[in-house]
Amino acid sequence: AQKITQTQPGMFVQEKEAVTLDCTYDTSDPSYGLFWYKQPSSGEMIFLIYQGSYDQQNATEGRYSLNFQKARKSANLVISASQLGDSAMYFCAMREGGTYGGSQGNLIFGKGTKLSVKP
C-alpha cells in the first residue's frame, strides 16, 4: 500500500485564484511529520510547509496553508492567490517516527502533482 497518495497528476489554476493539492497518507506510527515541497524544472527541492502529527493547529506559511485532517489522514496543501511562478511539481512527503535524540528517518514521497498557473 502506498504511504503517500497524491491523486492529482496535474492541476490547472487561474492566476490569483486559490488551489488545493490533495495528499493522503498511511501510517500506524503515532508520531510523524508531513511536508510539502515544490520542485521547479531545475530540480531543486523547495520546502514549503510542515505539519507535525501532534500539532493542534493547521500550519501556515505565507500563501501556503496545510489543511490537516488527522482522522481522515489527509494533509492537503492550499495555495492562495496563485502566481505564475507557482507552476511546478508539488510533492507531499512523510517522515515516520519522531526526531528523538536528533535522529530523523527518511522522507517518503508521493508521486507529485504538476501545477500549471494560467495567466
Added chain:
Amino acid sequence: GAVVSQHPSRVICKSGTSVKIECRSLDFQATTMFWYRQFPKQSLMLMATSNEGSKATYEQGVEKDKFLINHASLTLSTLTVASAHPEDSSFYICSAPDPFNYGYTFGSGTRLTVV
C-alpha cells in the same frame, strides 16, 4: 538554515565509465545523508542511507556494488555510479536532516546522462 552543496549539477558520461557525485554539508555536520533517485516525471525514491563512519543501508532492489556510497567524514558523502549504463540516467539528489529545525535540507541534484 543548513546547506548541502551537491556537485556536479549535470554530467554526461559514456557507458561503462564511473561517475562520482559529492554532497557536502557546508554549515553543519551531517551524520546521516539520504540519497534519492528520480526518473523523469516520477517521484523521489530512496536509494540508500549513509551514516558517517559506517556502511550505507541500501533499499531493496538497489545494487550496492553499482551505487557505491561513502560517508567518510561528517561533511562529505559521495555516491559513485560504477560502470554506468543508459538505464542509470536519472536525477540523483541527496538530503540530510536539518539540525536547525526538524526538517531536511536537499542538495541541488545531479542530472546524470549516460550515452
